[in-house]
Amino acid sequence: MKPQPVALKVLNVVSVLLFLAALGMVFLYAPLEETMNYVQKIFYFHVANAWVGMLGFIAAAVAGVVYLVKHDQKWDIIELAAVEISLIFFITTIITGSIWARPVWNTWWTWDTRLTTATILEMIYIAYLLLRQGIEDPDRRARFGAVYTIIGAISVPITFLSIRIVSRTIHPVVIGATNGTATGSFNMAPQMLFTMFFALFTFSAIFVTLFWHRIRLGQLAQQVEQLKLEEF
Amino acid sequence: MNNIQEIAEHKPTPGFFSAVGAIIWKDLSAELRSRELLSAMLVFALLVVLIFNFALELDAGTRRVATPGILWATFAFAGTLGLNRSMAVEKDRGCLDGLLLAPVDRSAIYFGKTISNLAFMLIVEAVVLPIYSVLYNTNLFNPGLIVVILLGSVGYVAVGTLLSSMAVQTRTRDVLLPILLFPVVIPILIAAVKASSGFLQGLALTDVMPYINLLIVYDVIFIAAAYMVFDFVVEE
Amino acid sequence: MLEYSVSIKYMLAGYTVFLAVPAVYLISLVIRVRNLKRDLQTMKEFQKKNPK
Numbered sequence: 001m002k003p004q005p006v007a008l009k010v011l012n013v014v015s016v017l018l019f020l021a022a023l024g025m026v027f028l029y030a031p032l033e034e035t036m037n038y039v040q041k042i043f044y045f046h047v048a049n050a051w052v053g054m055l056g057f058i059a060a061a062v063a064g065v066v067y068l069v070k071h072d073q074k075w076d077i078i079e080l081a082a083v084e085i086s087l088i089f090f091i092t093t094i095i096t097g098s099i100w101a102r103p104v105w106n107t108w109w110t111w112d113t114r115l116t117t118a119t120i121l122e123m124i125y126i127a128y129l130l131l132r133q134g135i136e137d138p139d140r141r142a143r144f145g146a147v148y149t150i151i152g153a154i155s156v157p158i159t160f161l162s163i164r165i166v167s168r169t170i171h172p173v174v175i176g177a178t179n180g181t182a183t184g185s186f187n188m189a190p191q192m193l194f195t196m197f198f199a200l201f202t203f204s205a206i207f208v209t210l211f212w213h214r215i216r217l218g219q220l221a222q223q224v225e226q227l228k229l230e231e232f
Numbered sequence: 233m234n235n236i237q238e239i240a241e242h243k244p245t246p247g248f249f250s251a252v253g254a255i256i257w258k259d260l261s262a263e264l265r266s267r268e269l270l271s272a273m274l275v276f277a278l279l280v281v282l283i284f285n286f287a288l289e290l291d292a293g294t295r296r297v298a299t300p301g302i303l304w305a306t307f308a309f310a311g312t313l314g315l316n317r318s319m320a321v322e323k324d325r326g327c328l329d330g331l332l333l334a335p336v337d338r339s340a341i342y343f344g345k346t347i348s349n350l351a352f353m354l355i356v357e358a359v360v361l362p363i364y365s366v367l368y369n370t371n372l373f374n375p376g377l378i379v380v381i382l383l384g385s386v387g388y389v390a391v392g393t394l395l396s397s398m399a400v401q402t403r404t405r406d407v408l409l410p411i412l413l414f415p416v417v418i419p420i421l422i423a424a425v426k427a428s429s430g431f432l433q434g435l436a437l438t439d440v441m442p443y444i445n446l447l448i449v450y451d452v453i454f455i456a457a458a459y460m461v462f463d464f465v466v467e468e
Numbered sequence: 469m470l471e472y473s474v475s476i477k478y479m480l481a482g483y484t485v486f487l488a489v490p491a492v493y494l495i496s497l498v499i500r501v502r503n504l505k506r507d508l509q510t511m512k513e514f515q516k517k518n519p520k
Contacts, residue, residue: 038476041479045486092489095489099481100482130408144401147394147461155417155454162418163422165442213497217497227511227512
């Protein structure tokens with residue numbers, strides 16, 4: 001495995017520092033929310049994790065398309081890395097969303113649009129990983145992975161819209177509510193908004209760093225697999 | 233198989249539609265002779281309906297509300313069976329390789345398989361509906377419901393044929409198809425259940441239209457996507 | 469306003485998850501890299517012993 005390039009080493013440090021800074025902002029800078037008290041502070045990292053999940057989702061879909069066009073294994077490695085990272089960050093999003101929901105709405109789970117779609121997305125990711133696991137030929141594995149990524153990527157937005165259409169007809173959306181609604185709205189002070197954007201920025205940096213590391217892992221794995229295929 | 237050979241012998245490049253037709257004819261006539269696939273799907277579907285009856289223990293009122301859900305769950309599970317068997321037969325008997333050697337556009341294979349899979353699924357649904365009506369004393373002969381079942385089945389089979397082509401080439405084969413298919417097919421289930429429910433309850437058409445539109449959009453998008461991507465799934 | 473003792477408990481649970489999940493993932497990355505490097509070593513030695 002090639003040694004870490006300087007840029008990556010710098011990113012490592014930057015990511016850690018930004019993460020600590022973001023924590024600091026959440027606990028020391030952002031004001032306390034009126035109705036929910038401390039538990040609202042989950043919001044900042046929850047949204048940031050969801051954002052990173054989205055980035056990974058888009059990266060995976062793009063990598064899938066590019067692989068089918070170019071047939072370069074490199075894009076398959078990128079696609080797998082993106083799926084894995086998106087999987088991890090969406091799991092965090094879902095779990096913390098549930099933890100936040102419990103004290104505020106007295107329920108561990110709400111079948112609201114975003115949570116449900118995120119869960120379905122996780123199922124698609126797991127299916128993707130199981131699909132790859134069942135194929136030994138690297139070329140076929142890459143092709144099928146790309147195809148399933150594309151099919152999954154198309155279906156998720158449609159799923160999101162479908163669930164939203166259903167909820168709209170049951171619960172008319174109340175815009176700008178100050179009491180807790182299903183979408184968990186609360187009044188955001190400017191410091192809260194700034195903290196949120198800083199968290200988004202932090203996690204974007206973390207995403208790039210982790211993505212890069214995971215791609216390196218993928219390249220090493222490809223090397224090992226190629227050797228094994230040659231020998232056996 | 234003979235039909236495709238005949239076509240290949242008579243014309244240098246068989247037309248797209250004749251290739252599709254040949255594949256459909258092959259599947260349907262094979263099934264007419266053996267009836268394995270259809271009987272398996274039918275028995276399974278009826279068993280699922282039976283299981284739901286005991287599992288849910290519904291009174292008449294709740295049953296009316298649950299009917300669309302039970303129907304679509306049944307169709308989804310039986311559909312998986314059909315898709316799996318249909319593709320497995322291709323692979324095991326080497327028909328897939330034969331089809332690939334024939335000078336036809338790959339997508340003809342996709343459309344041929346999809347249409348025959350659709351035919352099987354519709355036949356099963358056509359049998360389940362009257363039986364369900366009788367068992368639960370609900371009138372299911374509702375033109376709106378028929379349309380929903382048609383649209384939903386088309387989308388289901390469009391994606392299912394593509395994914396089963398992949399699943400059949402993996403180590404885990406049959407088991408993998410539901411895992412791949414169900415998360416992706418959820419919009420169909422949502423829209424179909426809601427639309428079915430709307431028609432059965434006699435809601436106004438304007439209330440049901442969003443879901444019908446959703447089904448149509450899904451069908452169009454995924455038929456197009458599967459068509460574009462199918463080549464990559466069967467290339468060697 | 470939600471009671472302090474309840475609110476802070478859930479917040480801490482949430483932040484534990486925020487820290488723990490990526491940490492576990494990072495550890496898994498390190499372990500996998502280590503295993504792969506070892507595999508690579510094994511394969512290279514194997515190739516040396518059985519030249520083609």
